[in-house]
Amino acid sequence: MVGNARAILIGLALVAIVVNVLQFRTIEQGADPRYAALGRLPSPLLQESLSESQAIADIYSLFFHLSEVAPGSQLHIAADSRFPITSIRDNALGFGRADSVSGVEFDETVDWVTQDDLDTEVDTYHLEGSGSVWLPHHGDVPWQIVTGDCSTSSVGNDSTSFAVFHLRDAGDTSLLLIETCLAPEGMGAAK
Amino acid sequence: MIIESLVILSMLVGGSAVVRVAGLRGWGVPILGSVAGVSLYISIGAVQVLSPITSSSILTMSLTAGIPIAVWLWNYFRGRDVRIKVLPAIALMVGVISLIALFRAARLVAWSSDSFRYLLNASLIATDNFDSASTALIPKRLIGVPLLHAPSGLSGSYYLPSIAPLIAALALALIAWLAWNGLSVKHNKWTVAIVTTAGLLTLATTNRFVFHGFYINGHLLFGALLLAVVGCSWIMVVDSRVSRQAMLLVMGLAIVALVFVRAETALLVGFALLPTLLDRRFSHRTKAALLALLGVPLIAWQSFVASVYLEEGSGVPLSVSGLLAAGIVMVAGIPALRWKGLNRWGQQILLLAEIGLWLALGMLALQEPEVLIDSIAATTQNTVLGAASWGLSLIMLVGLTVLAAFLKVPDGQLLRFPLTTFVPFVFLLAYLRDAAYRVGDGDSLNRMWIQLIPLAVLYFTVAIGAGEWRLKRASADSPTDEVPAEAR
Numbered sequence: 001m002v003g004n005a006r007a008i009l010i011g012l013a014l015v016a017i018v019v020n021v022l023q024f025r026t027i028e029q030g031a032d033p034r035y036a037a038l039g040r041l042p043s044p045l046l047q048e049s050l051s052e053s054q055a056i057a058d059i060y061s062l063f064f065h066l067s068e069v070a071p072g073s074q075l076h077i078a079a080d081s082r083f084p085i086t087s088i089r090d091n092a093l094g095f096g097r098a099d100s101v102s103g104v105e106f107d108e109t110v111d112w113v114t115q116d117d118l119d120t121e122v123d124t125y126h127l128e129g130s131g132s133v134w135l136p137h138h139g140d141v142p143w144q145i146v147t148g149d150c151s152t153s154s155v156g157n158d159s160t161s162f163a164v165f166h167l168r169d170a171g172d173t174s175l176l177l178i179e180t181c182l183a184p185e186g187m188g189a190a191k
Numbered sequence: 192m193i194i195e196s197l198v199i200l201s202m203l204v205g206g207s208a209v210v211r212v213a214g215l216r217g218w219g220v221p222i223l224g225s226v227a228g229v230s231l232y233i234s235i236g237a238v239q240v241l242s243p244i245t246s247s248s249i250l251t252m253s254l255t256a257g258i259p260i261a262v263w264l265w266n267y268f269r270g271r272d273v274r275i276k277v278l279p280a281i282a283l284m285v286g287v288i289s290l291i292a293l294f295r296a297a298r299l300v301a302w303s304s305d306s307f308r309y310l311l312n313a314s315l316i317a318t319d320n321f322d323s324a325s326t327a328l329i330p331k332r333l334i335g336v337p338l339l340h341a342p343s344g345l346s347g348s349y350y351l352p353s354i355a356p357l358i359a360a361l362a363l364a365l366i367a368w369l370a371w372n373g374l375s376v377k378h379n380k381w382t383v384a385i386v387t388t389a390g391l392l393t394l395a396t397t398n399r400f401v402f403h404g405f406y407i408n409g410h411l412l413f414g415a416l417l418l419a420v421v422g423c424s425w426i427m428v429v430d431s432r433v434s435r436q437a438m439l440l441v442m443g444l445a446i447v448a449l450v451f452v453r454a455e456t457a458l459l460v461g462f463a464l465l466p467t468l469l470d471r472r473f474s475h476r477t478k479a480a481l482l483a484l485l486g487v488p489l490i491a492w493q494s495f496v497a498s499v500y501l502e503e504g505s506g507v508p509l510s511v512s513g514l515l516a517a518g519i520v521m522v523a524g525i526p527a528l529r530w531k532g533l534n535r536w537g538q539q540i541l542l543l544a545e546i547g548l549w550l551a552l553g554m555l556a557l558q559e560p561e562v563l564i565d566s567i568a569a570t571t572q573n574t575v576l577g578a579a580s581w582g583l584s585l586i587m588l589v590g591l592t593v594l595a596a597f598l599k600v601p602d603g604q605l606l607r608f609p610l611t612t613f614v615p616f617v618f619l620l621a622y623l624r625d626a627a628y629r630v631g632d633g634d635s636l637n638r639m640w641i642q643l644i645p646l647a648v649l650y651f652t653v654a655i656g657a658g659e660w661r662l663k664r665a666s667a668d669s670p671t672d673e674v675p676a677e678a679r
Contacts, residue, residue, distance in 0.1 A: 004660075005598055005655075005658045005659060005660050006382075006386070006655055006656070006658030009591070009594060009595070009598070009651070009654065009655040009658070010385070010386065010389055010655055012587075012590070012591060012594065013389040013390065013392075013393050013591060013651075013655065014389065015587075016393050016584070016587040016588070016591065017389070017392045017393055017396050019582075019583050019584075019587065020393070020396035020397055020398070020582075020584055020587075021396050023398070023582040023583060023584075024396070024398050024401075024582075026582070027398045027580050027581075027582045028398070030577075030580070031580045031632060032632055034301065034302060034303060035301060035303070035402065035580060035632035035633070036301065036402070037301070037398050037399070037401035037402035037404075037405070037580075038299055038401065038405070039299065039300065039301050039405070040297070040298050040299055040300075041298040041299075041300045043298075044295070044298060044348075044352075045348075046300070046302070046310070046348075046349050046350055047349070049300075049302065053304075055304070056304050056307060059304075059307070060307060086325040086326075086327065086503065087325070087327065089323055089325070090311060090315070090323070090324060090325050090327060090328055091311065093314075093315055093318060093320040093323055094311040094312070094314035094315045094318070094320070095310075095311060095314055095349070097314075097318065101323070136327075
């Protein structure tokens with residue numbers, strides 16, 4: 001009775017194949033676009049698909065942006081930073097294409113700066129980008145990348161160096177990545 | 192495109208060279224060779240990551256292709272028959288490059304938050320910064336999948352679009368090769384061809400298989416490598432024509448690579464290997480080598496993970512120290528493989544292991560029933576009631592596998608044991624991670640099914656091919672499709 005068992009099982013397998021084919025389109029239409037079997041990226045660049053998930057974009061868009069405006073940069077973060085250094089380091093060295101992320105000793109009194117400090121103490125600067133980043137234990141935090149016409153470094157140069165500060169305005173905390181040559185007086189430890 | 196082609200070809204050529212030297216012939220060379228190549232690539236990359244040398248993908252590619260080619264040339268000039276058919280080899284490489292171009296142009300990619308974590312690890316490897324990676328990334332995402340995507344950094348990208356679909360194609364090809372060789376020992380080629388095609392189509396038309404074929408994650412890679420480990424063990428037993436040396440080589444390389452693909456590898460692969468370790472047809476030396484190839488890389492990897500926790504100033508979690516202990520127990524247990532009782536009581540030990548898993552699950556469920564109840568409820572929603580894109584596929588695959596268990600499968604226990612232990616194992620995992628499974632496409636278990644499905648498909652394909660109910664008496668067999676031993 002070899003034939004019987006085989007015929008029954010092949011018949012069932014054929015039923016499974018037909019059902020699979022018939023239900024394929026329905027499953028695709030009902031699935032989250034990111035979990036569709038035949039989901040197509042809007043462009044070959046993976047980072048451009050982030051618009052499909054705000055939650056994931058909030059985690060990584062700052063760092064993809066950093067990789068575009070200053071690949072190979074060096075980040076200096078206050079060693080006692082209240083922002084999670086390990087998370088920033090993982091993302092900056094990975095997707096941010098940063099060359100190094102180091103903890104430096106900042107003067108406690110200038111660890112926090114305000115937008116006014118920035119406007120009054122820095123003559124000219126360029127806002128290279130801003131947005132919101134999700135950080136562990138902090139949730140969504142606004143960010144800014146600020147550069148200037150520094151003699152020793154420029155945007156796009158591999159040696160672009162940033163100090164990472166807490167920018168505080170009206171009680172809200174932001175993450176400020178400011179090119180170290182622009183850092184206000186007293187923040188020289190990062191230079 | 193050039194970098195991507197070089198990466199894939201380094202694995203195909205390097206792996207094929209090494210299995211050819213090990214004695215494999217025919218169309219199994221590129222298939223088993225690709226499994227060996229992927230595994231070799233991950234293993235070499237792991238050595239780079241765990242040692243002070245650079246994690247450069249150029250070095251990984253060079254060694255993956257270079258070492259096997261050197262070994263092949265050495266054997267060739269010593270007069271050994273390791274020749275390959277040049278025209279089919281060139282045609283295959285052209286075909287693979289065409290597929291890479293096709294997949295790149297298609298831009299079919301599935302991704303989730305996990306995908307980005309894998310690719311973040313890949314970026315850290317690509318930029319030689321993996322020693323800075325934190326415990327938020329290392330223990331869960333490991334380095335197997337990241338190593339495969341890391342070469343994308345050489346061209347300023349973050350992923351290689353053809354890796355996932357080519358692994359899916361490899362899983363299908365591996366099922367085809369194993370089923371064909373396993374069944375053609377006793378059955379005529381038309382029967383084998385029809386049955387194998389039915390099995391492959393059942394898998395290839397499954398929506399979630401296609402999804403995993405484009406998903407940036409490690410589930411299907413795990414599934415393909417586990418299939419290689421179990422399938423090579425099985426084919427060695429049922430088909431004396433295949434090169435044992437080549438099968439053991441593929442098994443060994445795949446076991447090492449698996450350690451770096453998923454955190455649960457140690458336990459899942461440990462259980463999958465148990466029937467082989469208890470089978471008297473495998474020598475003590477083979478068993479010892481297989482167990483060592485699982486235990487030693489496990490110790491190396493978990494020690495590395497533990498050191499990262501200690502560097503961060505935090506305690507080493509039980510999930511890491513437990514797996515480290517498991518690796519040590521495996522290596523320390525190698526001398527015990529000489530105990531003759533293992534062969535004599537093999538069946539009973541397998542039964543006890545399976546009962547033990549269910550008992551452990553039962554005890555945990557008594558202590559904390561919510562985790563199991565919620566997990567079963569969510570899994571029912573996901574797999575039966577259509578909450579996670581399976582449609583009726585998983586029910587049908589499980590149904591075919593259960594029916595296949597009523598058929599005589601030659602040495603089927605080697606294939607069946609990893610399948611039956613998977614169910615209690617995954618629900619135990621829910622307790623180990625201290626969280627129930629949840630409803631939706633992104634649920635862990637919902638995605639983990641694909642780790643076992645290629646093996647399940649091989650199992651029921653072989654069962655259909657054998658085509659004999661277990662309860663039928665041997666004398667009732669129809670000899671119509673039997674191939675005489677002389678004609679093999």
